[in-house]
Structures are given as structure tokens and as C-alpha cells.
Amino acid sequence: MRPALLLLSASYAGRRDRSAIRLAAVVELLHSATLIHDDVIDSADTRRGRPSANSRWGNHRSVLTGDWLYMQSFQMAMEERNFRILDILIDLTRKMVEGELIQLAKIGRIDVTEDDALRLATYKTACLFSGCARLGAVLGGLEGKEEQALADYGRYAGLAFQLVDDLLDFTASAEQLGKPVLSDLKEGKVTLPLIYAMENGHRDARELVARVLEEKEFNSVRPETIVSLVHESGALGRARNLAQDFAHRAKGCLNGHLDSEYARALATLPDFILEREN
Numbered sequence: 538m539r540p541a542l543l544l545l546s547a548s549y550a551g552r553r554d555r556s557a558i559r560l561a562a563v564v565e566l567l568h569s570a571t572l573i574h575d576d577v578i579d580s581a582d583t584r585r586g587r588p589s590a591n592s593r594w595g596n597h598r599s600v601l602t603g604d605w606l607y608m609q610s611f612q613m614a615m616e617e618r619n620f621r622i623l624d625i626l627i628d629l630t631r632k633m634v635e636g637e638l639i640q641l642a643k644i645g646r647i648d649v650t651e652d653d654a655l656r657l658a659t660y661k662t663a664c665l666f667s668g669c670a671r672l673g674a675v676l677g678g679l680e681g682k683e684e685q686a687l688a689d690y691g692r693y694a695g696l697a698f699q700l701v702d703d704l705l706d707f708t709a710s711a712e713q714l715g716k717p718v719l720s721d722l723k724e725g726k727v728t729l730p731l732i733y734a735m736e737n738g739h740r741d742a743r744e745l746v747a748r749v750l751e752e753k754e755f756n757s758v759r760p761e762t763i764v765s766l767v768h769e770s771g772a773l774g775r776a777r778n779l780a781q782d783f784a785h786r787a788k789g790c791l792n793g794h795l796d797s798e799y800a801r802a803l804a805t806l807p808d809f810i811l812e813r814e815n
Contacts (some may be wrong), residue, residue, distance in 0.1 A: 730773055
């Protein structure tokens with residue numbers, strides 16, 4: 538998704554060469570590094586239905602491998618000899634690390650708000666989407682408002698992506714997710730659908746969520762119980778409406794410029810994000 542976004546944005550801006558391909562590889566290496574580190578932090582056993590790196594080779598090797606991927610990605614980016622590109626990559630990497638720190642501060646807490654969840658989604662997910670689109674704009678020579686419009690497109694698309702991710706935790710099977718259902722809650726993460734379910738006044742929601750957070754396991758509360766109450770509360774519809782709003786905002790950033798196959802592809806990407814099932 539992220540390399541594709543960079544390549545489409547660069548082509549939309551008029552740049553189709555090896556530089557775009559190289560930077561697409563750079564952002565995928567960066568993303569892979571964050572996933573490896575995330576699994577270490579979360580003590581995750583699986584990643585997309587397969588054993589995670591840390592479960593196969595241990596935390597030490599996994600952390601070092603993630604660090605190596607970071608360094609390798611920046612070495613590749615240096616080949617462009619473009620300080621603007623490095624500025625963008627450094628900024629998005631810093632924000633992603635800040636996102637991890639924000640998440641760690643919220644782990645196990647039930648008082649997470651909608652603003653907290655959206656801020657976390659911006660730092661952990663949307664900033665990389667935004668950076669991919671901005672890098673494509675910079676490669677194509679766009680500046681000022683045109684560059685910012687593509688960056689905003691990526692940010693809104695990234696927010697929609699994260700919200701759909703949160704929704705899938707309550708609507709998809711473990712096979713579709715490639716990880717156990719409600720693994721976020723088990724890890725102490727209260728996502729937007731749960732926040733909405735508790736806000737909507739479901740009488741049991743807060744007590745049951747608090748119990749899972751305390752036990753750090755589904756012992757006295759079954760995952761099916763949490764899923765059922767989230768469905769009954771209307772939280773899923775509310776979260777999906779917000780995802781659709783972000784997707785609509787992303788399309789609006791293209792300003793109706795659909796005069797190329799790349800522009801039309803960018804216009805359909807938010808719909809693909811909304812419709813994905815894994």
C-alpha cells in the first residue's frame with residue numbers, strides 16, 4: 538500500500554523513474570522496521586498469520602534487524618542526494634517513534650478518548666501515508682499548496698486505513714486478520730470502536746473492558762462478549778462513518794484533477810481502503 542501510494546503520487550506529479558522506485562523501496566523498508574519493533578514491544582507471536590520475527594529468532598535479533606532496516610533505508614535514500622527527501626523521511630520516522638511512546642503511555646488505560654485515538658492514528662499510521670504522498674510530490678517537482686494537498690491526501694487516507702484496521706478487529710475472523718481477534722485489547726490497547734461503545738452508554742462495556750485490561754487476558758470475559766456489545770452499541774457504524782469521512786476528505790485533496798490514469802487511481806484508493814477485509 539505505502540510504496541504504491543508513493544509511486545502513484547510521483548506519477549501523478551509527473552515523475553516516473555528509478556528515483557520513485559528507490560524511494561518506494563525505502564518506505565517499505567521503514568514500514569517493515571516498525572512492524573518488527575512493534576511485535577517485540579507487543580510480544581506478538583504472529584504477523585499476518587505467520588510466526589513473527591521475535592517468536593522465531595528472539596527479541597535481540599529482531600530489534601537489531603529492525604535497526605538495520607532503518608539504517609539501510611536511509612542509506613538508500615541518501616543516494617538521491619536530496620536534503621528535502623531526507624527531511625521528510627526523518628520527520629515521519631520521528632513521528633512514528635513518538636506514536637509508539639504515546640501508545641506506551643496509554644497501554645492498559647481505560648480513559649483513552651477519541652482525540653487520543655486519532656492522535657495516535659496520525660502518528661503511528663497516517664504520517665507514513667502522508668510522507669509517501671509528499672515524497673511523490675517532491676519527486677515530481679510540486680511545491681507549496683500542490684505538495685501540501687498530496688500530503689493531506691495521504692494523511693486522510695492513512696486515518697481511514699487505521700480506522701478500518703480497528704473495525705476489522707471486531708468484524709473479521711482470525712484467518713482474515715492474520716492474528717487473534719481482539720489482540721489489541723488483550724495487549725492493553727483501547728481503540729476507537731471500544732471508546733465509542735463505552736461512550737454510547739452500554740451498561741456493561743466499561744466494566745468488561747476494564748476487567749480484560751486488568752487481567753491482560755480473556756479469562757473471566759470472552760472475546761465474543763466484547764465483540765457482541767460493540768456491535769450492539771452502534772460503535773461500529775460510528776467508526777465506519779468517520780472512516781468514510783476521512784476517505785471523502787482524501788479524494789477532495791485531489792481538487793477534481795482526474796485527467797490521468799494515476800489521478801484516477803489515487804481517487805479510487807480511499808474506496809479500496811474502506812472495502813478491504815484483511
